[in-house]
Amino acid sequence: MTDGSSLERNLGFIEAMTLGGGTMIGAGIFILPGLAAEGAGPASSVSFGIAGFVALLAALSLAELATGMPIAGGSYHYVNRALGGLFGSIVGWGMWTGLMFASAFYMIGFGQYIVVPLPFLDGRALIVLIGLVGLAAITGLNYYGTDESSGAQNLMIGAELIVVLAYVAVGVFFIEPGNLAEFAPTGPVGIVATTGTVFVTYLGFEIIATVAGEIEDPGRLIPLTMVLSVVSVTILYVVIMLVSTGVVPYQQLGSSFVPVSDVAAITMGGAIGVAAVTVAAAVAAISSSNSSILAASRVIYAMGRDGLMSDRLNVTHDRFATPHRAIIATGGVTGLLVLAGLQVAEIVALLAQVASFSFLVTYALVHVALVVFRRVDPEPYDPEFKIPGVLYPAVPILGVVMAGVVISQMQPEVIVVGIGIVALGVVWYGGYARSRTVEDGLLGEAVRIAFEPGGIAFETVGGLFGQAEPSDATADAQPYRVVVPVANPTTQRRLLRLAAATARAHADDGEPELVAVHVTEARPSPDRNVESDRLDEQRDLLTVARGVAAEIGIDLDTRSAIADDPGEVILEVIRETDAEQVVLGWQGVTDGDDDGEVFGSTLDSVIERAPCDVALVEFEQEMIGEPVALVDAGPHAATVAQRAVDFATVDGETATLLTVQRSTDDADPVREGRRMIEWVANRANLDSDEYETEVVVSGDLSAAIIDAVTGYDTVCVGLSERSDAERLEFGSTARRVSRDAPGNVAVVRGRELLEPDGPDRGLADVTAADDVT
Amino acid sequence: MPLGDGSTVLVPVDVSTTEAPDTDLLTVSDAVHLVLLGYYPVPDQAPPAQLKADHEDDAQRRLAELAATIDRDVTQRVVFTHDRDETVDRAAEEYDCDAILLPGSHTATERVFVPLRGDDNLDRILSLVADLLRREETTATLFHATTADEREYGQSLLDDAAGRLVEAGIDRARINTRLATTNDPGTAIVELAHEFDLLVVGETEPSLTDRILGRVSTRIADEVDRPAFVVRKP
Structure with missing residues (x-):
C-alpha cells in the first residue's frame, strides 16, 4: 500500500508572525526614522499611518486570495492566475527586484549602524563594504541551507523587539513638546512623499503570503497574521516616529545615518543605549535581509512553475537541497545595488522608494486580481476568509487609488527606475515567457466550463488585455474541432498528433482546431497543497499541449476544470464547442478487471454519450505508421475506415481496409470481402486511391484477425459489432485486438451508426466471430 | 484486559540520502504493522513543493526499495517537510500508530x-x-x-x-x-x-x-x- 506523497505545513502562528512582523519591524525601524524625519518632520508618523493603511488594504485583499489559493508565490501567483502571464511577469519581476532593493536597503543600513558608532571608522566606502560582507554571509548561509532556523530567527526578533519596546517606553519621557511644535514642515505633499519611502517596511506581510503554502491552518492564520502584523507594526512605527522626533529635532534626526542610536544616546543611558540599538539594528538588518532572500527564491520558484522563469534558475542543490542558483542571483544583484551606494549619495532613500514602488504596483494588481476572482468566482476559488460585504469593493478600489497617490509623489528618478522594472516584466513576457505559458488557458476556461457562458468578467479581461484566442474571434465558419482530453504526459504528444491529423483530414469541413481538455478530479482534501500540486500538473500538461500544437502548427484551445466527474466535463466541452470528434487516450484492456466499467467510468460515459465520433487510442509504440481498419458489417465500420485513412496522414502512409472472411464452399469469400470493403468505403466517402484493400480468408476468424493486423502499426477497430446504441458493448473482436495486437489500437465509435443493411453476407460471419474466445 | 494484537509502528526514514537504512530492525516482528514514513528534509530556503517536483520519484523509489526488502505488506508514505519531528508526530497521529521506531547504530534485535x-x-x-x-x-x-x-x-x-x-x-x-x-x-x-x-x-x-x-x-x-x-x- 502506498499513500503517495505530500507536503508539510510547518509554519504556525509564531513563525508566520515572526516572518511577517519580524521583517516589517526589521531593519526599517532603525533606518527609516531618519529618512522619514527628513521628509516630513514629526508628521512622518502620519506617513507611517498612511503607509500602514495602504498595507492593510493590500493585506485584506491578499489574505482573501491567499486563503483561496494557499500555495507558494504570494501576490505573484494570484495576479498571474487572474490577469494572465503579462501581469504575472510584471508582478513576478517587480517582487523579485523589490525584494532585492529592500535587501540592499537593509544591508546599507546594517553598514551604517556598524560603522558610525565606531569613532575610528568612517566613510561611505566602509559602509558599503560592511554591507557587502553582511550580504555575503547571508547569501552563503542560504546557499548552504538552514534547518529550523526559525528558532534562531525567533530569538533574534524577540531580542530586537525588546530593544524597540524599551526605546519607545523610555523615550516617551524624554519628549520635548517644542520639537513637535512644527509638526508638518513639508505639508501634505511631504507627508505623502515620505509614505513612498517608508512603505518599504510593509513588504513583510507579503512574505506571509509568499509562504502561504507552508502555513498551518491557512484559512485562519493567514488573515490573522497578516492583519495583526500590519496593524501592530503600524502602531509601533507611529509611536516610534513621535518619540524620535520628539526627543531629537527632526532636522538633526534627518541628517543622521543612525537616527535611533542618536535618540538612544539621550534616552537610554548613552553608550549602553547606543550599543543595544546597534546590536538590535544589526540583527534586524540581517534577519530582514534574510527573509527577503527567502521570499525572493520562492517568487522565482513560483514563476518557474508557471513557465515565466527558466527552470535552470530553479534547480535545487544536490546536497544542500537549496535553490542555490536563485539565491546566488538574488544575492549577486543585491550586492550590485549595495555597491551603487559608493556613487549615489541618497542611496538608502532611493532603494527604499524603488522597493516601495515595486510593491505598490504589485498590491494594486493584487486588488484588481481580487475583483476578477470575485466577479468570476471560479470553482476552485473558495477562500475561507472573505473581505466582509460592507468593505467590498471599497477595499480594492481604495487600495488601487491609494497606491497611485503614493507613487505619484515619488521622486522622478524612482518613478523612472520603477517603470523600468515594470517594462522589464513586459519585455520579459514578450521575449521569453509568452510562448512558454498557459496563462490564457486556465482560469478563463475553467470558469467558462463551470459557469456556462456567464464568464463575462473574464472574457472582458481577456479582451481588454488582448489575450483572447485569435481563433475565437475569427471563427466565421465553424471550425472542424477535435476534442482531446489530456491526462497522461507520456502519450499526450502522440494523441495530439493523431487528433491534429484527423482534424486536418477534414479541413474541407472547417478550419482544423484542437481543444485540449484537462480535468482535475475533485477529491476533497484537507491538504490544499496537494490540490495546488495537481493544478501544477494541469498546467504542465496544457503547456506541453500548446508546445505540441505550435510544433504541428494547428490551432489549439485549452480548457481545464476541476470537477467530480471528468466525463461530464469532457461531454460538456464537446457539446459547447460543437466538436466533430473526441480522441481519447486509453490504457488498454486489463485482464480480470470486471467492476462493471468497460473502459473506466470516465471513458464509459464519454463513449456512451458523446454527440460526435469517438476514438479511443491505446498506444503501444511511438510510430502511428501504417494503419489498418478492421472492416466488418458493424455499425461503426465507415467511421473506422475513415479514421484509419485520417491516421495514415500522420506518417504519410496509406491505410489498408482489411476484412477477414470465413472460408465457405458456396461463395467466393474474397469477392464477398472486397464487396464489403467497397461498400464501407463508399459509406465513408473514401476514394479508391485513398486506401488499399486486403481480404483474409480463414476458417479461424479470431486467430486470423490477430495474424492479419500484426504487420500494421496502428489498428482501427469498431467499438461493437452490434448495432446497439442503448447498451455499451465492447465487442470481443475489439477486445481481442486490443489485448493481442502488437501495434497501437484505436477503438472507434461513429456518431452516426451505419444502418445494418450492408452487403447481405458478412454480418453473420463477423457476428459469429464474437463467439470465438 | 487482554493485549491487543498487531501494533502499528511508524518508521521514519530519510529518503533524501542514497544511503540505505538498516533493514534488520524492520523484520524484527511479523506481528507488527509497519508504516514507512519517507521524509525528505526541506531547508528553509526552498518551498517543499520545489523539492517535491525535483526529487519525488527518487524518494518514492527509495522508499519502495526499502519496502520491498520487507517480506510483507507495509504502508508507505513520502513527505517533504521543513520539520521532521512535526511530520513524524502528525503521521503517527494520522495512521494511528502505537509506536515510533527511532533508529540506532546497533543491529542485533534479540x-x-x-x-x-x-x-x-x-x-x-x-x-x-x-x-x-x-x-x-x-x-x-x-x-x-x-x-x-x-x-x-x-x-x-x-x-x-x-x-x-x-x-x-x-x-x-x-x-x-x-x-x-x-x-x-x-x-x-x-x-x-x-x-x-x-x-x-x-x-x-x-x-x-x-x-x-x-x-x-x-x-x-x-x-x-x-x-x-x-x-x-x-
Missing part, C-alpha cells in the same frame, strides 16, 4: 529492554512487547526504577506486566524483570540499556525543558544509541 514508568500507557507498551516476543529468539526485560519506599509498588507493577505477557501466550522464561532503587531513573535506564539490543519506551508528556531540548524518550534513544520503539500516549 534482547529487548522495557523501562516501565507506571500504569500509564502500559497496555500499548505491553502489546508491542508481546508482538516483538512473537519471535522465538527474542527476550524481554521489564525494568522499573523506584525509590526505596515504593519498591513494593514497583515489584507488583513488574509482576503484573509479566503476568499479562504470559497471558498473551509468551513463555515466562523469556521475560525477565528488574527493579532498581535509585533517585535518578533516567541515568539508570541509560546505563542499563547498553546491555540490550533494543528499547521499548513510553512517550512522556514533554515538560518545558523537554520542549526546548528534545523529548526525554528521544534523548534516551540518542544517548543509548540503541534503536528504540517510542510508544505513543493514547
Whole structure:
C-alpha cells in the first residue's frame, strides 16, 4: 500500500508572525526614522499611518486570495492566475527586484549602524563594504541551507523587539513638546512623499503570503497574521516616529545615518543605549535581509512553475537541497545595488522608494486580481476568509487609488527606475515567457466550463488585455474541432498528433482546431497543497499541449476544470464547442478487471454519450505508421475506415481496409470481402486511391484477425459489432485486438451508426466471430 | 484486559540520502504493522513543493526499495517537510500508530529492554512487547526504577506486566524483570540499556525543558544509541 506523497505545513502562528512582523519591524525601524524625519518632520508618523493603511488594504485583499489559493508565490501567483502571464511577469519581476532593493536597503543600513558608532571608522566606502560582507554571509548561509532556523530567527526578533519596546517606553519621557511644535514642515505633499519611502517596511506581510503554502491552518492564520502584523507594526512605527522626533529635532534626526542610536544616546543611558540599538539594528538588518532572500527564491520558484522563469534558475542543490542558483542571483544583484551606494549619495532613500514602488504596483494588481476572482468566482476559488460585504469593493478600489497617490509623489528618478522594472516584466513576457505559458488557458476556461457562458468578467479581461484566442474571434465558419482530453504526459504528444491529423483530414469541413481538455478530479482534501500540486500538473500538461500544437502548427484551445466527474466535463466541452470528434487516450484492456466499467467510468460515459465520433487510442509504440481498419458489417465500420485513412496522414502512409472472411464452399469469400470493403468505403466517402484493400480468408476468424493486423502499426477497430446504441458493448473482436495486437489500437465509435443493411453476407460471419474466445 | 494484537509502528526514514537504512530492525516482528514514513528534509530556503517536483520519484523509489526488502505488506508514505519531528508526530497521529521506531547504530534485535514508568500507557507498551516476543529468539526485560519506599509498588507493577505477557501466550522464561532503587531513573535506564539490543519506551508528556531540548524518550534513544520503539500516549 502506498499513500503517495505530500507536503508539510510547518509554519504556525509564531513563525508566520515572526516572518511577517519580524521583517516589517526589521531593519526599517532603525533606518527609516531618519529618512522619514527628513521628509516630513514629526508628521512622518502620519506617513507611517498612511503607509500602514495602504498595507492593510493590500493585506485584506491578499489574505482573501491567499486563503483561496494557499500555495507558494504570494501576490505573484494570484495576479498571474487572474490577469494572465503579462501581469504575472510584471508582478513576478517587480517582487523579485523589490525584494532585492529592500535587501540592499537593509544591508546599507546594517553598514551604517556598524560603522558610525565606531569613532575610528568612517566613510561611505566602509559602509558599503560592511554591507557587502553582511550580504555575503547571508547569501552563503542560504546557499548552504538552514534547518529550523526559525528558532534562531525567533530569538533574534524577540531580542530586537525588546530593544524597540524599551526605546519607545523610555523615550516617551524624554519628549520635548517644542520639537513637535512644527509638526508638518513639508505639508501634505511631504507627508505623502515620505509614505513612498517608508512603505518599504510593509513588504513583510507579503512574505506571509509568499509562504502561504507552508502555513498551518491557512484559512485562519493567514488573515490573522497578516492583519495583526500590519496593524501592530503600524502602531509601533507611529509611536516610534513621535518619540524620535520628539526627543531629537527632526532636522538633526534627518541628517543622521543612525537616527535611533542618536535618540538612544539621550534616552537610554548613552553608550549602553547606543550599543543595544546597534546590536538590535544589526540583527534586524540581517534577519530582514534574510527573509527577503527567502521570499525572493520562492517568487522565482513560483514563476518557474508557471513557465515565466527558466527552470535552470530553479534547480535545487544536490546536497544542500537549496535553490542555490536563485539565491546566488538574488544575492549577486543585491550586492550590485549595495555597491551603487559608493556613487549615489541618497542611496538608502532611493532603494527604499524603488522597493516601495515595486510593491505598490504589485498590491494594486493584487486588488484588481481580487475583483476578477470575485466577479468570476471560479470553482476552485473558495477562500475561507472573505473581505466582509460592507468593505467590498471599497477595499480594492481604495487600495488601487491609494497606491497611485503614493507613487505619484515619488521622486522622478524612482518613478523612472520603477517603470523600468515594470517594462522589464513586459519585455520579459514578450521575449521569453509568452510562448512558454498557459496563462490564457486556465482560469478563463475553467470558469467558462463551470459557469456556462456567464464568464463575462473574464472574457472582458481577456479582451481588454488582448489575450483572447485569435481563433475565437475569427471563427466565421465553424471550425472542424477535435476534442482531446489530456491526462497522461507520456502519450499526450502522440494523441495530439493523431487528433491534429484527423482534424486536418477534414479541413474541407472547417478550419482544423484542437481543444485540449484537462480535468482535475475533485477529491476533497484537507491538504490544499496537494490540490495546488495537481493544478501544477494541469498546467504542465496544457503547456506541453500548446508546445505540441505550435510544433504541428494547428490551432489549439485549452480548457481545464476541476470537477467530480471528468466525463461530464469532457461531454460538456464537446457539446459547447460543437466538436466533430473526441480522441481519447486509453490504457488498454486489463485482464480480470470486471467492476462493471468497460473502459473506466470516465471513458464509459464519454463513449456512451458523446454527440460526435469517438476514438479511443491505446498506444503501444511511438510510430502511428501504417494503419489498418478492421472492416466488418458493424455499425461503426465507415467511421473506422475513415479514421484509419485520417491516421495514415500522420506518417504519410496509406491505410489498408482489411476484412477477414470465413472460408465457405458456396461463395467466393474474397469477392464477398472486397464487396464489403467497397461498400464501407463508399459509406465513408473514401476514394479508391485513398486506401488499399486486403481480404483474409480463414476458417479461424479470431486467430486470423490477430495474424492479419500484426504487420500494421496502428489498428482501427469498431467499438461493437452490434448495432446497439442503448447498451455499451465492447465487442470481443475489439477486445481481442486490443489485448493481442502488437501495434497501437484505436477503438472507434461513429456518431452516426451505419444502418445494418450492408452487403447481405458478412454480418453473420463477423457476428459469429464474437463467439470465438 | 487482554493485549491487543498487531501494533502499528511508524518508521521514519530519510529518503533524501542514497544511503540505505538498516533493514534488520524492520523484520524484527511479523506481528507488527509497519508504516514507512519517507521524509525528505526541506531547508528553509526552498518551498517543499520545489523539492517535491525535483526529487519525488527518487524518494518514492527509495522508499519502495526499502519496502520491498520487507517480506510483507507495509504502508508507505513520502513527505517533504521543513520539520521532521512535526511530520513524524502528525503521521503517527494520522495512521494511528502505537509506536515510533527511532533508529540506532546497533543491529542485533534479540534482547529487548522495557523501562516501565507506571500504569500509564502500559497496555500499548505491553502489546508491542508481546508482538516483538512473537519471535522465538527474542527476550524481554521489564525494568522499573523506584525509590526505596515504593519498591513494593514497583515489584507488583513488574509482576503484573509479566503476568499479562504470559497471558498473551509468551513463555515466562523469556521475560525477565528488574527493579532498581535509585533517585535518578533516567541515568539508570541509560546505563542499563547498553546491555540490550533494543528499547521499548513510553512517550512522556514533554515538560518545558523537554520542549526546548528534545523529548526525554528521544534523548534516551540518542544517548543509548540503541534503536528504540517510542510508544505513543493514547
